[in-house]
Amino acid sequence: MFAPPNDHSPVSRRADGPSRSGEAAVAELQHEVERLRMVTEALWRILREKHGLDEQELVRQITAIDLEDGKFDGRVATQPPKPCPKCGRTLSKSRPRCLFCGEPIAQDPFQR
Template sequence: MLWSVMGLATKREGAKITALEAKTNWKIEDARSDIKELQHEIEQLNLVVKSLATICQQAGVFTEAQFQDLKDFIDIQDGNLDGKAKSELQPRTCAKCNRQNQKLAKKCMWCEADL
């Protein structure tokens, strides 16, 4: 009797672990997909910025030194001269559980509600 009860409890724990692993794998895949999407967007932005900078330099709109000065001027406006400008996209807060999610998340990573 004791052994069969223990066996059932072990099976139940095993099923819980399997379900948790499946959920974790789903979240990892979702995060990988978000990373791929972000990499794609960065590459697109890189192309646009390079194209704009090149055409402006070729047209004599500005020199590379003027571009660097303006870039530093814009960079410091968020308080840090760190080679970055803060994104206007903010992390998304879930309306259901009130936790924060990634900027581009479509579903809440905590409760899976649509964002």
């Protein structure tokens, strides 16, 4: 659903020369954040209206995620790389298979 930026993305990092300003990149990111905020709110409304969840539950879950790194700071902790379950070497977060032994790795859609 939320594909990472690629070479065609307006927010991808590449050497575009002097025509691409930092302000334009920030404006694009702000627009993208606003769009994601709307998607998140729409998903929340669906959960609230169709499944009867309340705001308290949402706030509890947000707080729990925030506190997973032991700090209540409005930020999500990055997760350290995990070892391969087959060979024990460190896995790359961006690859669906172990680089060393080829073991397929189940992807966590919320991995950071």
